[in-house]
Amino acid sequence: MFHLPLLTPLLVAVLLLIFGSAKAQQGQTVHIVKGKQVTLRADAAHALSYIWFYNGEPLQGQHNQRLVVQEGGVYTVMALGDDCNSDMSDPVEVIVDPEGEVVYLDIEVRNLPESKEVHLRQEFNYQLMVLNNSEVDAYDVIVTFSLPLYLTYLGIDPDGTTDIQYNENTRELTWRIPKLDAGEAASQWIRVRGEQVGQVITLAKVSSRQEDINLSNNESESIVMIVNFFIPNVFTPNGDGVNDTFEILGLDLFQSNVLRVYNRHGNEVYYAIDYQNNWTGQGLAAGTYFYHLEIVDGKGKKHNHKGYVTIIRTAPQE
Incomplete structure (x- = not known):
């Protein structure tokens, strides 16, 4: 049931009263099954009569508050008063389904x-x-x-x-x-x-x-x-207390982890279960290594992170 206001002295609202298998739809549109009907009702304060329009043309002899519709098309209405008339209402489109079945959207x-x-x-x-x-x-x-x-x-x-x-x-x-x-x-x-x-x-x-x-x-x-999780791609184990270890930010947010580090030949050079951010690259030359970090979140789901990390060995500044 739709309210379609007219904006001049008489405010008209067209209300759709649904009968049979007709069903109102958004956008001032209603579908009806062939052979069924729908009633349009216009309401306006102080209206004395109405003029109904079908596809823009006035319907002869249709001046009542209600209009019974069986034909597909666009319907509008105008309210008549003592001293003024309303503007035309917003249109209501009636669609008759030719197959005898209403198909709705999903x-x-x-x-x-x-x-x-x-x-x-x-x-x-x-x-x-x-x-x-x-x-x-x-x-x-x-x-x-x-x-x-x-x-x-x-x-x-x-x-x-x-x-x-x-x-x-x-x-x-x-x-x-x-x-x-x-x-x-x-x-x-x-x-x-x-x-x-x-x-x-x-x-x-x-x-x-x-x-x-x-x-x-x-x-x-x-x-x-x-x-707040971050895996660095470089660290500098020179003993100055800054960036001396391969520190993975946010590792403590996870239930467990396994870290493996490989050299450029694919040989494993470091392995840790529940890594504690304490690997300094001890015994390894400066250069680029490859890691595989497996972490398990609070729901037990595994996440794999692979990448490279470079060890830079420089003397600590005085």
């Missing part, structure tokens, strides 16, 4: 971070995906994506859509899709950076001009943990 949004855990100041992506799971095309699809304070918005995939606007005040992105064909999907990558340690919750929502019969998939929430 669109879905997915909010997919590329990782459930990222490091402090790390850049990463969210993939926003919209799916049309129905047999009808979706029109005027709008996706919103809210960014919490812990994230800095960096931009969108340059190869993606340009129909995305970011509001710095509300920290919300709005993605507009004029038409999403039946059975099709659209996606967009959002680039952000984690600015503070902690849990980050983002929410994506989708809506369209038509009514959606399945509201359960119109919102998608994701949770990402930003951890």
Whole structure:
């Protein structure tokens, strides 16, 4: 049931009373099964009579408050008073399904971070995906994506859509899709950076001009943990008390770890279970070595990190 106001002295609202298998939809549109009907009712303060219009043409003899509709088309109404008339109401479109069956829309949004855990100041992506799971095309699809304070918005995939606007005040992105064909999907990558340690919750929502019969998939929430975790690529074990060990920041946040270090020939030169940030590279020449760090988080999930670290040996400054 819709209220469609007119903005001049008489305010008119068109109310849809639904009968049979007709069902109101968003965007001032209603579908009815062939052979059924829908009643439009106009309400306006101080109105003496009404003029109903069908596809822009006045309907002869239709001056009552109610109009019974069986034909597809666009309906509007004007209220008549003693001294003035209202403007034309907003249109109501009636669509008659030719197959005798009303088909409704089901669109879905997915909010997919590329990782459930990222490091402090790390850049990463969210993939926003919209799916049309129905047999009808979706029109005027709008996706919103809210960014919490812990994230800095960096931009969108340059190869993606340009129909995305970011509001710095509300920290919300709005993605507009004029038409999403039946059975099709659209996606967009959002680039952000984690600015503070902690849990980050983002929410994506989708809506369209038509009514959606399945509201359960119109919102998608994701949770990402930003951890203060950093693996250096160089250390200087010269005994000056600064950067003397291979110190992995945030290692204590994890349940357990195993560290392996290899030389350029692939030979293991260091191994530690539950590494305590105490490796000085003792007995090894200056140069580049390769590490494999396996860590287990609080949920028992393993994470593997591989990279290189360079040992620089210099005499401590006086």
